[in-house]
């Protein structure tokens with residue numbers, strides 16, 4: 209039993225779906241579960257739609273029409289017969305959202321978000337399953353909400369592993385003995401059968417949950433890059449593929465923000481010793497990256513960039529020392545405002561923290577912190593994390609930068625910096 213995960217980039221258009229089918233066709237003899245995300249950047253568009261609906265903006269219906277048109281254009285390219293059942297199926301899939309948008313938004317925003325945004329995965333998997341069927345593949349569409357059970361934390365559903373494992377064993381295992389199954393990443397359901405999502409980019413995590421519960425022999429995630437590289441090629445010109453990675457290094461890279469893998473993906477696989485293969489859907493037979501328990505150290509230093517960082521420095525108002533009591537107080541405020549810390553440094557009289565800059569959260573956090581502390585802050589900063597660093601790599605990324613904060617451990621160096629203002 210193998211699990212494949214195809215993300216939005218792999219199914220961003222009709223040629224993407226055709227390519228997916230070709231990859232599946234070359235593997236058809238195996239028991240296979242295929243986990244698919246929403247097409248292209250449709251989740252962003254659905255977030256926009258949710259926002260418009262919550263704000264009761266005039267463009268709400270127009271945004272929904274754009275989402276529908278995007279999918280129907282793909283259908284037209286894949287199914288020349290306009291009477292194909294899939295057209296009705298997709299139209300019907302949008303009906304629930306249409307009904308929801310007709311009502312006033314009285315429910316909690318996070319709940320509404322999940323009911324709307326999840327439609328992206330439902331529709332993409334229906335299109336993929338219908339196309340695979342058309343190409344002669346023995347395939348069944350399955351609703352991931354029957355298997356992935358979560359608590360009621362909308363937008364960040366926490367998995368009920370026991371129930372999820374039971375349902376996968378009871379309903380999915382027998383199905384997989386008969387056909388290839390296509391299901392959704394990113395979504396689950398509560399005990400009352402309301403849809404939840406697992407957090408942005410959560411389809412890799414879904415695929416890992418399925419793999420762990422099925423005791424799969426491997427999980428392959430199909431990406432638009434040749435594997436895990438030592439830096440994001442969107443930011444770095446000279447990247448190198450890392451052929452083998454330990455679970456440990458993969459977790460660290462994902463934790464520090466290498467967006468190639470969702471940070472929650474690795475642990476369920478590591479627990480069951482299931483290899484994770486990162487492969488290119490553009491060159492499916494090429495070697496990619498194998499992530500396993502083998503103790504492969506990263507062969508080269510790896511770089512993870514994050515832009516749009518905020519840095520705040522917190523001082524006790526009386527300039528006394530930062531003690532454990534202050535830290536406990538400070539951390540509870542970060543928790544309260546759901547601000548995820550990227551770097552932190554403690555000194556005698558100050559505590560500095562960097563995080564992704566969200567203006568509303570920053571203002572609310574500073575307002576709360578200012579009750580007991582003096583707070584200074586900077587925005588518009590960059591954070592670079594280097595795994596297996598040396599001075600040469602630090603020098604390489606800090607050219608024309610002012611270093612504002614530097615935190616080093618034995619293996620990892622984090623630098624918060626900003627562009628130097630160069631005067632002629």
Ligand SMILES: Nc1ncnc2c1ncn2[C@@H]1O[C@H](COP(=O)(O)OP(=O)(O)O)[C@@H](O)[C@H]1O
Nearest residue numbers: 215216217218433436437439440442466467468
């Ligand atoms: N270390 C890295 N190696 C390779 N790709 C990376 C790395 N860090 C970030 N990326 C980015 O991850 C992208 C693929 O992940 P993502 O867009 O989430 O795929 P999908 O939506 O298909 O799951 C690449 O296009 C690349 O820009």
Ligand SMILES: N[C@@H](CC(=O)OP(=O)(O)O)C(=O)O
Nearest residue numbers: 215216245251408409410411
């Ligand atoms: N569609 C969801 C879930 C996801 O993981 O997508 P992708 O595999 O394209 O990153 C999102 O964009 O957040």
